[in-house]
Amino acid sequence: MVSPVTESQVTADVSAPNPEKLERIRHTCAHVLAMAVQTLFPGTKVTIGPTTDNGFYYDFDRAEPFTPDDLKTLETQMRRIIKAKLPVVREVVSREAIAAEIAQLDENYKAEILAGIPEGETLTRYTIGDVALSGIGGFKLTADKSKKAQAQQFWWDLCAGPHVESTGDIPADAFALESVAGAYWRGDENNPQLQRIYGTAWENAEQLKAYLHQKEEAKRRDHRKIGKELQLFSIQEEAGGGLVFWHPKGATVRRLIEEYWRQTHLAGGYELLYTPHVANLNLWKTSGHNDFYRENMFDVMEVEEQAYQLKPMNCPFHVLTYKSDLRSYRDLPCRWAELGTVYRYERSGVLHGLMRVRGFTQDDAHIFCLPEQLAAEILGVLNLTEQTMSDFGFNNYEVNLSTRPEKSVGADDIWELATQALIQALNDKGWSYVIDEGGGAFYGPKIDLKIQDAIGRMWQCSTIQVDFNLPERFQLEYIAPDGSRQRPIMVHRAIFGSLERFFGILIENYAGDFPLWLAPVQVRLLPIGDEQRQYAQAIAQQLQQRGYRAAVDASGDRLNKQIRNAELEKIPVAIIVGKQEVTDQTLSVRTRQQGDIGTLTLADLQARLDVAIAAKSQI
């Protein structure tokens, strides 16, 4: 659900851009791009050119691929058009007239767009340049790349607008073409593939600069880069794409996340499960995954003439656990959690670091409950989610409530009950939310939570889904007070989403500077000379025995080099020990956040470490 590719989600922190004006600039920018393309590359067909969060794109149909050099040339041409201050004119047109013009130009995509606009709607076209100069309507474009050609330019597009009044209103120093990519006509991979040129555009150079800075910042924090630098994890060609190796330091962070998870879940009334990684294919037939989820599943494997399936989800296993015994209403709610590792087939082109992989571990849980328990259970999940996210440093959320989609299972009244339960829980929690009408799963409504990271990007992690489908398919039951057999409601929820993705988000959020409680190495001791090595070892050992993650720099490098390495490895606390410290039995402490903080005793240091660890903050 979260697009792992975050560039488009980056919202630059700029001095209050005017959204309406930006929209116009970007929209016109897209037109100017299309005009430039058709001038320099005659025969290219236009399709659509909408605005995006940071700019615009335009999709073109052209046999030859656009090269990075082409983008530069196009940018130059766009600047010419901007410099020429050509008027942008809105004009209401009749369907017949515009259809004829489009047909004459053989712009079949435009014709398709026109055909899709309902009868009776006002049709407008936007013209760049002076019609009078061209003499006739339509594309009067020249392939002449000389600068003299610009005065004759005239271009139009069927478009609802709005636009700026003149190409001169686009700030020539506040836009840039960014990349070219493949995109399908109307987003359907069965349709022809078009070439999409992405651009960014702003009101002024400062805003553009802020956006580029934000982009740099995102690049600096890229978890793939940091993961390699800090030796946290790897993904290896030899093993296959999308399969994650957690290296000792990354594994330490994961262990700490898991320990936190275990502790909070046990405290929250959950019980923990372990279930297998494969199961007989029949289980997946019963659950419906074999029909509805086949394309995301690995191929079946044959074991003694039986078909087995590597698991893409944990739910059926939890359901079977429920079903293994007769349940009373007194047993409910059952809250069962598992760090369940699942494998999903993902097309090779979509894999992305830790954010999109083929094998990952969900912090999965399923709650089986009575209808009247539903709202309270949801609220419990919201509380646990809030506590967890705030402990990991995320305090801003965006909440979505997704309701019944067209294609769905289950009776109306039970959908209504479940949706109301979600709403009630959100209200009880006091969270405002956005309703995503029809965005629910086919088996029930859901709440999704997006968290905001340190540079303003939103990431979806948590999801809470009510499920009517699996209890039905597996005929789950409990014995009601009146002795009748009733169907429990099932809630599926994950807080981190997947440990891999959450780890990736953590790395990017902290830019590798983990808070003390999560830092793989909390303290490194730097002996100035060989004579202090023993003292450093002794201190490290004492720290380790008291539960801190401490180690001695064994390199024998000079102090400056050791400090540099500790900094590059983002180790929160470096302790320098020289002759003076050994003599005085003290420690010279340097934190990554504050630099040299002076001389402390071991007890003082411990006290400071404990404060930061308890606060889950950096030291």
Added chain:
RNA sequence: GCCGAUGUAGCUCAGGGGUAGAGCAUUCGAUUCGUAAUCGAACGGUCAGCGGUUCAAAUCCGCUCAUCGGCUCCA
């Protein structure tokens, strides 16, 4: 999977039909050093893999794999 780009030492990268290069890292030697890089030497590569063109391929061509930017999809 599709479109485009990329793949050279552990890492970051240069080179470009005819002995494979640098910095960092590693190892060894010297240095024993006080808050972000001590000096020197050595080691290290079937130039992603397979096939083709050529007297000769890391270099040109084709296929495969992986990665990157997107599309579609998604925890």
